[in-house]
Amino acid sequence: MGNVDEGITKPEIAEEFRGCSVYSKESCRTCFARFYCSGGCMANSYKFHNTIHDTYEVSCEMERKRVECAIMIKAALADEEQ
Numbered sequence: 001m002g003n004v005d006e007g008i009t010k011p012e013i014a015e016e017f018r019g020c021s022v023y024s025k026e027s028c029r030t031c032f033a034r035f036y037c038s039g040g041c042m043a044n045s046y047k048f049h050n051t052i053h054d055t056y057e058v059s060c061e062m063e064r065k066r067v068e069c070a071i072m073i074k075a076a077l078a079d080e081e082q
């Protein structure tokens, strides 16, 4: 996007990031974890798909499992309190 000497030299990159979110990624639209995850790592998306507007499925699997486990733990703790 730029550097400390010259400042921002490629403002179009900032615009691209501004337009990238959980709402703009096709694979996030039906994902139950979308509001916990918020669309995943853009760097991983870029590394594996050459665009920030995609997701990295390995990370998605891990994120969904983390959310599942967190919900299970919360439910178990709620059961103990009763």
Ligand code: SF4
Binding pocket: 022, 025, 027, 028, 031, 032, 033, 034, 035, 037, 038, 039, 040, 041, 055, 056, 059, 060, 061, 063, 064
């Ligand atoms: S886990 Fe993957 S598909 Fe689901 S919201 Fe996160 S990045 Fe999107």
